[in-house]
Amino acid sequence: MSTKTEQPVGDASVTVASPTGGRPGGGRAPWRQRLALLDVKVTPYVFVSPFFLLFLLVGMFPLAYTAWVSVHDWGLLSGQGDFSGLENYRRVLEDRYFWNALRNTFSIFVLSSVPQVLIALVLAGLLDTQLRGRTLWRMSILIPFVVAPAAVALIFGNVFGDRYGLVNEALQGIGLDPIRWHVDALASHVAIASMVNWRWTGYNALIFLAAMQAVPRDLYESAALDGAGRVRQFLSITIPTIRPTLIFVVITSTIGGLQIFAEPRLFDTQGLGGSDRQYQTLTMYLWELGWRVRDLGMASAVAWLLFLIIVLFAGFNLWVSRRTGALRGGAR
Structure with missing residues (x-):
C-alpha cells in the first residue's frame, strides 16, 4: 500500500509513490x-x-513444602495429619534440647568461621607474593577440601582421641593432663571447629587469591614508592579492594557454619552429639526429630527456624560490611 505525493523538480512537479508499510521507516517493521x-x-x-x-x-x-509440613501434625510413617498452626514451633521453642543445640551451633560457628576467614586471608596474601613454588602451594592448599568428610573424621578422631590421641600424647609428653575431647563441651567444639577449618580454609584462600590477583599492581608500586611496607599495603590496598569478595566469603561461611552437620555427626559414633548432647548442632537436632523421633512436623519447624536465623545473620553481616565500607569512604 502506498500514497502518491507531488514533489517539485525544477519548474515541473513529479508524482512519487511513498510506502507506508513493509519497509523500515514506514509503518510496522517486516x-x-x-x-x-x-x-x-x-x-x-x-x-x-x-x-x-x-x-x-x-x-x-522444598522450602515452601517444608513450611506446609511445619504447620501440620506429620509423622514419618503416618503421613499428613491435622492442621496444627504454630503448635510445632511452640513445642520446639519449649524444648531445652533446641536451645542446647542452638548454643552449640553458635559456639562451633564462631570457633570455625572467624579463624577460617582470617587464616584464609593470610594464606591468600602469602600466595599472592613472589613465593618460590607458588603453583605447588596453590594446588596443595585445596587438598583438604577434596578429602571426603568421613576420612577427615577418621584423621581428626585419632588426633583428638581421648586416650591415645596425638594431641593428648603431646600434652602428656610435656607434663600436662590430657583433655577429654569427646566429653568436655568447649574441647569438643574446638576439635570440631578444627576439622571445619582444616577442610575449608584452603578453599576460601583460593577465592581470596583470585580476587587479589585482579588488584592493579601499580597500586602496590605507588605505595612502595611512598614507603608503605607489605603489611600496610595489605591492610590499606588489598583488603579494601577485595571487600566484595570478603563479604561473599563471610556470608557463605556464615551459612555453612550454621548448617554444620557432617563433622559433629562423624565425631560421635552414636550420632547424638555426645553423651550429654554437648556438641549437638541444630541440624543434628533436626535429623533426630525427623528420623529417630519421626516427627516431621517439629523437624520442619526447626528447619524453618534455622532458615530464619541464617537469613538474619547473613543480612547482619551484609549490613555491617556495607556500613564499614561507607564509613571508610566518608573518612577518606
Whole structure:
C-alpha cells in the first residue's frame, strides 16, 4: 500500500509513490526484523532459565513444602495429619534440647568461621607474593577440601582421641593432663571447629587469591614508592579492594557454619552429639526429630527456624560490611 505525493523538480512537479508499510521507516517493521528483535530480547532469558527452573525445583519448592509440613501434625510413617498452626514451633521453642543445640551451633560457628576467614586471608596474601613454588602451594592448599568428610573424621578422631590421641600424647609428653575431647563441651567444639577449618580454609584462600590477583599492581608500586611496607599495603590496598569478595566469603561461611552437620555427626559414633548432647548442632537436632523421633512436623519447624536465623545473620553481616565500607569512604 502506498500514497502518491507531488514533489517539485525544477519548474515541473513529479508524482512519487511513498510506502507506508513493509519497509523500515514506514509503518510496522517486516516480520524478519520483528523476529530478530524478539530474539535479542528473549534469548538472554532462555539462557538463564535453566538455573531458575532448577532453583524453583530443588530450592523454592522444598522450602515452601517444608513450611506446609511445619504447620501440620506429620509423622514419618503416618503421613499428613491435622492442621496444627504454630503448635510445632511452640513445642520446639519449649524444648531445652533446641536451645542446647542452638548454643552449640553458635559456639562451633564462631570457633570455625572467624579463624577460617582470617587464616584464609593470610594464606591468600602469602600466595599472592613472589613465593618460590607458588603453583605447588596453590594446588596443595585445596587438598583438604577434596578429602571426603568421613576420612577427615577418621584423621581428626585419632588426633583428638581421648586416650591415645596425638594431641593428648603431646600434652602428656610435656607434663600436662590430657583433655577429654569427646566429653568436655568447649574441647569438643574446638576439635570440631578444627576439622571445619582444616577442610575449608584452603578453599576460601583460593577465592581470596583470585580476587587479589585482579588488584592493579601499580597500586602496590605507588605505595612502595611512598614507603608503605607489605603489611600496610595489605591492610590499606588489598583488603579494601577485595571487600566484595570478603563479604561473599563471610556470608557463605556464615551459612555453612550454621548448617554444620557432617563433622559433629562423624565425631560421635552414636550420632547424638555426645553423651550429654554437648556438641549437638541444630541440624543434628533436626535429623533426630525427623528420623529417630519421626516427627516431621517439629523437624520442619526447626528447619524453618534455622532458615530464619541464617537469613538474619547473613543480612547482619551484609549490613555491617556495607556500613564499614561507607564509613571508610566518608573518612577518606
